[in-house]
Amino acid sequence: MSVPLVTPTRAYMCDAANAPLHEGEIKRREPRDTDVAIDIHYCGICHSDVHQAKNEWGIAKYPLVPGHEIVGLVSKVGSKVTNFKVGDRVGVGCMVDSCGDCISCKHDAEQHCVNRSTGTYASDDKISGGHTFGGYSASIVVDHRFVLHIPDAIPLEEAAPLLCAGITTWTPLIEHKVGEGSKVGVVGVGGLGHVCIQLAKALGATVVAFTSKASKREELIGFGASTVVVTGNEEDFKSVANSLDLIVDTVSDEHDLSPYLGALRFRGIYHIVGGSPLPLKVPAFPMLIKSMNLTGSLIGGIKPTQDMLNLSAEKGVRPKIEIGQLKDVNTLYERLLKGDVKYRFVLDIKGAYHK
Ligand code: NAP
Ligand code: ZN
Numbered sequence: 001m002s003v004p005l006v007t008p009t010r011a012y013m014c015d016a017a018n019a020p021l022h023e024g025e026i027k028r029r030e031p032r033d034t035d036v037a038i039d040i041h042y043c044g045i046c047h048s049d050v051h052q053a054k055n056e057w058g059i060a061k062y063p064l065v066p067g068h069e070i071v072g073l074v075s076k077v078g079s080k081v082t083n084f085k086v087g088d089r090v091g092v093g094c095m096v097d098s099c100g101d102c103i104s105c106k107h108d109a110e111q112h113c114v115n116r117s118t119g120t121y122a123s124d125d126k127i128s129g130g131h132t133f134g135g136y137s138a139s140i141v142v143d144h145r146f147v148l149h150i151p152d153a154i155p156l157e158e159a160a161p162l163l164c165a166g167i168t169t170w171t172p173l174i175e176h177k178v179g180e181g182s183k184v185g186v187v188g189v190g191g192l193g194h195v196c197i198q199l200a201k202a203l204g205a206t207v208v209a210f211t212s213k214a215s216k217r218e219e220l221i222g223f224g225a226s227t228v229v230v231t232g233n234e235e236d237f238k239s240v241a242n243s244l245d246l247i248v249d250t251v252s253d254e255h256d257l258s259p260y261l262g263a264l265r266f267r268g269i270y271h272i273v274g275g276s277p278l279p280l281k282v283p284a285f286p287m288l289i290k291s292m293n294l295t296g297s298l299i300g301g302i303k304p305t306q307d308m309l310n311l312s313a314e315k316g317v318r319p320k321i322e323i324g325q326l327k328d329v330n331t332l333y334e335r336l337l338k339g340d341v342k343y344r345f346v347l348d349i350k351g352a353y354h355k
Contacts, residue, residue: 002129003029010353011137012326013063017055020330026065026133028141036084036147037076038092041350043135044069044160045324046191047252048275050333052122056277061122067135068094068120069160071150072349081144089150091309093163094299096120096132096146108301110146136326138353148306151313161191161319161344162312167300169196169248170308172271173203175297176246180204185244187260188212188251188274189220194343195319196248197223199308202315208240210247210260213339223320229263237262242290244268254278261286272296321346 005027014021031037049066051057070092074084084090097118098105104112111117118125121134133140150159169192178184182205186196189211200207201224209225211217217228229236240263247260251274261283264270270292272280282294300308311317324332324345332345 003032003127005029005128005130009138011065011133012329013065013133013136014053015062017053017060021053021136021333023326024063026063026137028133028139029128031076031078031141033078033080034143034145035078035141036074036081036090036144037139037141038070038072038090038147039075039139039354040070040072040135040137041354042071042157042160043067043347043349044164044191044321045329045332045336045345045347046164047336048164049134050336051252051275051277053333057275059122061131064122065133065136066121067137067347068092069163069165069346070120070135070140071156071160071163072139075139077144084144084147089152089156091148091150091159091163092120092135092140092142092146093148093167093305094120095302096142097126100145108303110301111299135349136329136347138349146302148302148309151309153313154309154318157323157346158318158321159309160346161195161321162309162317163305164299165192165195165319165344166199166308166312166317167305168192168273168297169250170199170304171297171300172246172248172273173200173205174304176269176271178203178205178246182206182246183208183244185210185240185247185260185263186225187247187249189216189343190250190252190339190341191319191344192250192273194220194223195317196250197225198317199312200224202311202317208244208263210263219342231259242266246271248273250274252276254280256281258283258286261290261292264290264292266290267292269293269295319344323348326352
């Protein structure tokens, strides 16, 4: 039986592809026995939010309330919840439900739930029968299995981007066993890329950052890159030829993989996490000649997300953020599309709704 949505909640939403976001009201369910209610304090702006608001992937559901880098404080817990209490610092990432029983769920990969996981927004919600609403809102109610503990060492607002940018780039690093001595390239240094550099470095890797903007060079070294390769600079590309074990590609738009493949070693791995709505260009011969691997991944499971948060606390991984106001969200989207962000916008929800 579906659980009704009853609690009026302020939120920013858009009503159609390419329509601007505006303030309005959604409804949340009352917490069930197994739920945690959260007052949202901050929410990151992921490039996926922009793809979805514009329906570039063709899967948007309106009204669409974006936001899957959610952090805040617990305001209520259901009677069967034992691992969270009122006042705890918590986070919610890209998923809010899955079956919990299938092979994917049992192997900490709930995003690949055989019975379909529920995305934090614009996803069919098996609990209410409607669709889910994300974190550009005052509060959220989530099953405790999908709530993360934010370690005390990480300021709440800086933790927000780890809930998506962090786990999404952690997955390839763990899957390909990155550690001391690994050589990792990161292509595209925005929200995901700048966290990926820090996580790879924290795991012991030597990191090469590939960027289209020479002006980012010093900052990328500050994040932990030992070398920065700038698009179009042949000397930069020559200096890293055939050297890398793994490249993580975070680019949000269509592009040609050719220049980057030259940096991979024999049997190197090219791993895509960027969500370009248009196909990427992959040349056949470099793949053949170096017997390379091309793969990709979608976000990451809940246990790996907690592992990544704990390691970030311990090793000083800290997203570089710019706090933005909810009322300015449309301008922030325009700036993100121009690459005018260092390196993640985080919306101040507390300032808007919990003064
Ligand atoms: P972002 O902050 O906008 O960063 C993307 C970066 O890609 C830019 O900073 C830029 O880096 C580079 N770039 C953009 N357009 C390019 C082009 N045409 N050619 C070459 N480089 C270009 O975006 P984000 O939030 O990090 O997200 C990146 C992508 O990952 C998005 O498509 C998002 O939807 C996707 N994503 C996927 C998952 C998943 O589960 N796989 C999860 C979250 C997000 P430089 O300025 O350094 O060149
Ligand atoms: Zn995201």
